[in-house]
Amino acid sequence: MNFDYSDKSIALQEKLKDFLETYVHPIEKEVELFHQNPENSWKRWPGMEALKQKAKNAGLWNVFLPSAYGELSPGLSNLEYAPLAEIMGRIIWSSEIFNCSPPDTGNMEVLAKYGNPDQQDKWLKPLLNGEIRSAFLMTEPDVASSDATNIETSIISDGNDYVINGRKWWSSGAMDPNCKIAIVMGKTNFDAPRHVQQSMVLVPMDTPGLKIERALSVFGYTDSPEGHAEIILDNVRVPKSNLLLGEGRGFEIAQGRLGPGRIHHCMRLIGMAQRSLEIMSKRTVQRKPFGRTLDTFSSIRQDIALSACEIEQTRLLVLSAADKMDKVGNKEAKDLIAMIKIVTPQMALRVIDRAIQILGGKGVGSDTPLAHFYAAARTLRLADGPDEVHMSQLGKSTINKYVKK
Ligand SMILES: Cc1cc2nc3c(=O)[nH]c(=O)nc-3n(C[C@H](O)[C@H](O)[C@H](O)COP(=O)(O)OP(=O)(O)OC[C@H]3O[C@@H](n4cnc5c(N)ncnc54)[C@H](O)[C@@H]3O)c2cc1C
The missing domain is CATH 1.10.540.10 (Acyl-CoA dehydrogenase/oxidase, N-terminal domain)
Structure with a gap:
């Protein structure tokens, strides 16, 4: 390495x-x-x-x-x-x-x-060129979407078109006035084997029948201008030329898409954790409860030491995953990608939480980025697959490594 x-x-x-x-x-x-x-x-x-x-x-x-x-x-x-x-x-x-x-x-x-x-x-x-923005519509309010095979949106062939019906939510980016195109995942064949029922189609945001029902917020943050939308697809008609890759290949595309996305989220989370460490460290020499500055309290030093250890551990794990993706491809690196997706948001949450604690009341207000960091990091224990799903896959793959079947 x-x-x-x-x-x-x-x-x-x-x-x-x-x-x-x-x-x-x-x-x-x-x-x-x-x-x-x-x-x-x-x-x-x-x-x-x-x-x-x-x-x-x-x-x-x-x-x-x-x-x-x-x-x-x-x-x-x-x-x-x-x-x-x-x-x-x-x-x-x-x-x-x-x-x-x-x-x-x-x-x-x-x-x-x-x-x-x-x-x-x-x-x-x-x-x-950065002229437009986009959204990715997979998750649905009516089914447990951490299992993507549950997705119910239908993409039905009709002559030279597909007609799409369904309801999506947590469609990040869809509120942005510059968002012009959505990649929509749905099913083209409900009777096919489980992992080849799905397809992905390109749907321009101004297609008749695509309606933004409402914007969702994260702990009160709207994440404007991108936002997270709930969207109704009501007889949305697009030409068949908007299909990506081929019918039944949606699951395959989803797998290919999420590997790099996960690692990018983890890298940014390390940046949030690192900045939180710097903020809390600086604060320790400014506040003086009970006659001495915070940096002299052993519990505070421990919080800072643990944060430094955990950030560096996670950073190295993320770099190891990145290195493996480069050398052997996303598929072969899937266990490392699962590991970083499990540990990085939890690490960032612990570090940000310590920073909030050390800053006292200032930590939960809007004078520092900590509160928004916390909200953003918490969503990443869910978005791009909840922790449990990654642990289930990693656990299975680890057992298979050591057990002959
Ligand atoms: C801020 C934010 C942005 C998002 N952006 C997008 C986006 O742009 N596009 C998009 O399509 N989706 C997006 N999502 C949706 C996100 O990917 C889903 O919320 C996530 O995949 C979980 O699906 P679900 O909400 O349907 O939870 P469910 O499938 O209902 O799962 C609920 C819970 O069940 C538990 N669980 C699930 N599987 C297992 C298991 N195997 N073992 C044990 N427990 C389990 C977990 O605790 C899980 O959190 C976003 C979500 C958030 C919060």
């Missing part, structure tokens, strides 16, 4: 840190407050496009994408991208500046990997 960062990655890390320091840190609070103001719900912060252009000019664009796309992506490996995602994770809304935010990243990878040239021309190009 060699986790040394390449020169290319190191140079981009320095550039990214400088970019954030110069352009983003000074306005971090302003943007957070803009999005938390209900009057601005689903409005984009007016300075975002200018920042995106600056990032593009700086070569900090689409750095998540493993394939090179001319000027539009430097084509970094997962190992090279990992520290960059960690740096972006320090500011909850910053990934979009670099066109590296979910669900667009996963959707772009799907289109790059499984889209045909027409689909790529129509949807991948504007996504890579």
